[in-house]
Amino acid sequence: MRSVVYSKPGDSSVLTLEERPLPEPGPGEVRVRVVVSGVNPTDWKARTGGTYGDDLPFPEITPDQDGSGVVDAVGERVDGLAPGDRVWLFMSASGRPTGTAQEYTVVPSERAVRLPDGVGHDVGASLGVPAMTAHRALTTHEHGPARLSPGALDGRTVLVAGGAGAVGHAAIQLARWAGATVVTTISSDEKAALATAAGAHHTVNYRDDDAAEQIRHIAPDGVDIVVEVSIPQNAGLVAEVLANHGVVSIYANNGGDEATLPIRPNMSINARYQFLLLYTIGDEALSAAAEDITAALRDGALPVGEEAGLPLTRFPLEQTAAAHDAVEGDAVGKVLIDVQPE
Template identity: 80%
Template sequence: MRSIVYSQPGTSSVLSLADRPVPEPGDGEVRVRVVVSGVNPTDWKARQGGTYGDGLPFPEITPNQDGAGIVDAVGPGVEGLSVGDHVWLFMAAASRPTGTAQEYTVVPATRVAPLPEGVSFDVGASLGVPAMTAHRALTVHEDGPTRLSPGALTGRIVLVAGGAGAVGHAAIQLARWAGATVIATVSSDDKAALATAAGAHHTVNYREDDAADQIRAIAPDGVHIVVEVSIPANADLDAAVLANHGVVSMYADNGGDAASIPVRPNMGINARYQFLLLYTIGDAALAAAAEDVTAALRDGVLPVGEDAGLPLLRFPLEETAAAHDAVQGDAVGKVLIDVTAE
């Protein structure tokens, strides 16, 4: 089978196309023929050494955590999945040497979720890291909810920083599905259009001096949940618009690895700052996210494409290096790799 591999950390030039044996699933595992692989910042950061450092945990690694495809073989002890099922994958390469940038991948059955009838492989490959991160960010408020469903966030106001990004896109759609009023911050009119297409009720350009006043005009009592991509850049804005007992859910280190958070404004409103990393949130939280995201798919939520607020950028498998470079270069939209034919 065709597989993208690397055996040392570095720039995208360490990636190469190789021929590798088709793997066999073991106990509790399934083999999936990958149709579409999704690329996220975590993929190029891991490849470049941001996750593993100077060495690698395996002699050879195939990148990419997310993807969608068709179950091709089922190992002993697997229930609820059968050959021929359409599925989406998450964390395929977490603590494992082989991700989704190859024609067949073997993953634990716990990292495979059903792709409802009529939902495309493009949508499936766009879930994983973005949608599950968004789910976690929306479910850490001290007063709940801990699960998402229609009505779960009724009466809540959610502020999504970077509403035109992949996580922001998923957060907007999931929050609106759950009944929240959604405000997205953006940096341009074009990105405002994308956030609106995703379902944001309001958009605010965070570069404007009165951004906090604009948000407060929409939410006089403040926002309950902030889905935050850059706390170094947005700490003051978040503190200015957060409601009493509100939470800032921080899922990325965009803007730097250190932040200055104003003490008194946050103390006065009993603010909570929740860091989150998908790889360490635990099996229960991952399972809950996978179940709720799949339920949202059944309700027609989480579409992709420019009309849905998330343009698609496509690459063939042999151009995986270029796909990684596009994500590293902050391409607007979702980068997908076409691996095999449907």
Template identity: 70%
Template sequence: MRSPSTSTDLRASHRARCQAVSSSSRGGAGAVGHAAIQLGVWAGATVITTVSSDAKADLARAAGAHHVVQYPDDALADRIREIAPDGVDHVVEVAPAQNAALDVEVLANHGSIAYYANNNGDDFSVPIVPSFIKNARWQGLLLYTVGPDALNAAAEDITAALRDGALPVGEDAGLPLTWFPLEETAAAHDAVEGGATGKVLIRVSDETLV
């Protein structure tokens, strides 16, 4: 298994029992969660995702998630363990400060937690004893420092997934696209800051590229 490429980890783990996407309010319906769901499904994993609303649950299902768990829910860990009694093999985490304890609780022995977010600069605490009891691996991920080998491996996997048609976008695929013309760039920024679901895009030109 090549590390720390999440896509490569998933592809190498064909025997994975479950792929959990543990997330913030934009989790399974956000861009990172959406990509994690699609890559997990493409890699042959069973995908569990957590979301904060019925509307986002619909988007996560459209992206391909096999199981959707909605929060806030005091029994969130129990619900995930009902789906994956032996725990999940991989967690893709975008809110580690909020979810570190939950991630370890639902993790399988020798599982990994890949986190990609800074929680607005917040620190987070790792549950030390539960983590080493489960031989857990906490894996940070930043494209700029991940290194050429892992970056190339991820690019190969993503290219293969694209060729397989496994990464569609748009509301029907679980990732709504909101377009703005170039002259409304400020409004596009406002939409992002306002928490727009999916991706906000700017149309630079109406001309078709050849």
């Protein structure tokens, strides 16, 4: 099978397309025929040494956590999945050398989730890191909910920082599906259009001098949940608009590794700052996210494509390096790799 691999950290030039033996699933594992691979910032950061450092955990690694395809074989003690099942994949390369930038990949069965009928592989490959991170960000409020479903966020206001990004896009869609009023901050009219297409009720340019006043006009009592991509940049704005007992769910370090928080404003509203990382949130949270995301898929709540606010940029498998470069270069929307036809 064709497989993109690297055996040392570095820029995208370390990625090469090779022929590798077809892997066999072990107990509790499934082999998936990958149709589409999804690329995230975590993938290029891991490749450059941001995750592993100079010592890779495996002699050779195939990148990319997310993907979508068809179950090809199952190992012993696998229940609920069978050859021919269409699935979306998450954390394929977490603690393993077998990511989705190859024609077949082997993953633990719990990391392969059935795709509902009528949901395409482009959607499946766009879930994983973005949608599961968004789910976690929306379920860390002190007073709940711990799960998402229609009506779960009724009466709540959610502020999504960077609504044109992949996580922001999924957060808008999931929050809207769950009944929240969704506000998003953006930096341009073009990105505002994407956030609106995703389902945001309101967009505010965070560069406006009166951005906080605009958000407070929409949510006079403040926003309940902030899905935050750049707390170093946004700490001041967030403190001005957060509701009493509001939570700031921080999923990225865009803007730097350190932030300064205003103490008194946050103290006066009992603010909660919740850091999160998908790879360490635990099996219970991952399982809940997978179940709720699949329910949202059945309701048609997570479409992709420019008309849905998430433009797709596509590359063939042999151009995986260019796909990684596009994500590292902050390509707007979602970068996908077409691995093979279904």
